[in-house]
Amino acid sequence: MTLYLCVDCGGSKTAAVICDAAGTIVGRALGGPSNFAYLSLEDFELAVRLTVSDALKTCTSPPSIDPVPLPPKGDSPFAAAWFGVSGLDSPAAISEVTPTLSALLGIPVGPHLSIANDTHLLAAPVRMHPDVTHAVGVIAGTGAIAVSFKEIPSGFQELGRVGGWGWILGDEGGGFHVGREAVRQMLAETDLASVRGAPPPESIMVKRILERFGQKTVLDVLIAVHMHIPDAAAATIPPQTLPQYTMPSEKRLSSLAPLVFQSAFEDADPLALRVLQTTSNIFAAQITVLLGQSDESMPNRVKAQDTLISFGGSLAGVEAYRKMILDALAAQGHVFRYVEFVDDAAATGAIGLAASHAAKKD
Structure with a gap:
């Protein structure tokens, strides 16, 4: 065989x-x-x-x-x-x-x-x-990266890549970015409310994130995100929140992504939807670096209409999020011939x- x-x-x-x-x-x-x-x-x-x-x-x-x-x-x-x-x-x-x-x-x-x-x-x-020889591979999981390829007799030639720099330097569109953006927009809403003199709109995403951290107010989430917990102090933390606090800071944020997705796509929470619209738009803007008409200055660009886009990763596995990314690309004139997950x-x-x-x- x-x-x-x-x-x-x-x-x-x-x-x-x-x-x-x-x-x-x-x-x-x-x-x-x-x-x-x-x-x-x-x-x-x-x-x-x-x-x-x-x-x-x-x-x-x-x-x-x-x-x-x-x-x-x-x-x-x-x-x-x-x-x-x-x-x-x-x-x-x-x-x-x-x-x-x-x-x-x-x-x-x-x-x-x-x-x-x-x-x-x-x-x-x-x-x-x-009928296609070019692909753009897009991973959106805990991190995110996009890579363009051309099929050649020996396999696939990498043409260009964007992202994949890790959480400190980027990973826009991935789980860490989603969690960070959720907390950022929660805080921005709270800051704006302080100026308006009125409470921010109700948000089920905010309630879920506060519950995850065992906090009652949005500003207390700052402590939850930044706090370093020595082993000796862990005994004073409520058991239901202990795993969240003992995680590294980046994982405390990336672990919020499922809560954001649930709030956006199951509950149509406006703030959660806005978070994912932001992260998908930023990620799509990065992907566009790979796309367009090739020329002497950009010989490795690929034309979306002649290219397959292939998604992988846990976040990209959610069809509604893939659609957000594809819609943002289409708004820039990049519509792919084939889409695969x-x-x-x-x-x-x-x-x-x-x-x-x-x-x-x-």
């Missing part, structure tokens, strides 16, 4: 999916974290090896009980493999990991072994649309990899 492997290496898990030549998924497995930025090369290799071995066990009928040895003793079971690795952001890092993955799978370094950052997996749906990047990558190699044979 000719097999195609895609591995999505992330900070919380490793996902491996195996397809046959027809693009049918025949094996899959989940393993531990494999973000290359946080692991030694040895620990990274171990996480990948265990996950791929488990995926190979599921390819037989009935599934094998015994581990599948890697590196393979003979020929590689894979015709091609594609790795999307979080934390792999430079050519030097890719060069460091490539020999290890090549030896692990028995695939020579070259066109049958693709290794890149995990955002590249969002370009995979291009392979299901023969990738909720299983490893599966999409494996299917796309098989399709790509089938097209080359044809």
Whole structure:
């Protein structure tokens, strides 16, 4: 059987999916974290090896009980493999990991072994649309990033990227930005009310955030966001709010995103909707840097009408939020030919990899 492997290496898990030549998924497995930025090369290799071995066990009928040895003793079971690795952001890092993955799978370094950052997996749906060769991958989860690609014979060439700088420097459009913007707009409403001499409008989002922090007034949220809690003082905090206070400050804010989304899309809370309109508009403005007519000064721009946009991440998984981003892009004249949401990047990558190699044979 000719097999195609895609591995999505992330900070919380490793996902491996195996397809046959027809693009049918025949094996899959989940393993531990494999973000290359946080692991030694040895620990990274171990996480990948265990996950791929488990995926190979599921390819037989009935599934094998015994581990599948890697590196393979003979020929590689894979015709091609594609790795999307979080934390792999430079050519030097890719060069460091490539020999290890090549030896692990028995695939020579070259066109049958693709290794890149995990955002590249969002370009995979291009392979299901023969009339486009360009993609913009957009991740909106805890953080946010957008990357543009062009399909080439050896895989995908990265053209441009915006964002992905982390919470201190940016991540506009992601969960941290949403949580921060929610608190900022709560505070702005309170400041404005002090000048008007009248209370701000009622907001279910504000009530939920105050409950999350165990506070009664909006200004007390400042303490909740900025306070550092020594271990000895944790005993004085109400149990229902303790996890919120012991989180790092950035996670205290990013964890508010679900409350904002619930208030906006389930309760139509005006303030919550305004928060998400703000974050989606700012994120869309960043994405537009990648878009437009290419010229000598901007040779790597892509035209939206000739391009697929592919979303990933927990926030982008909410259709209403994706629509906000797309509407903001359309308002700037950028309407994409195709729109996809990738909720299983490893599966999409494996299917796309098989399709790509089938097209080359044809």
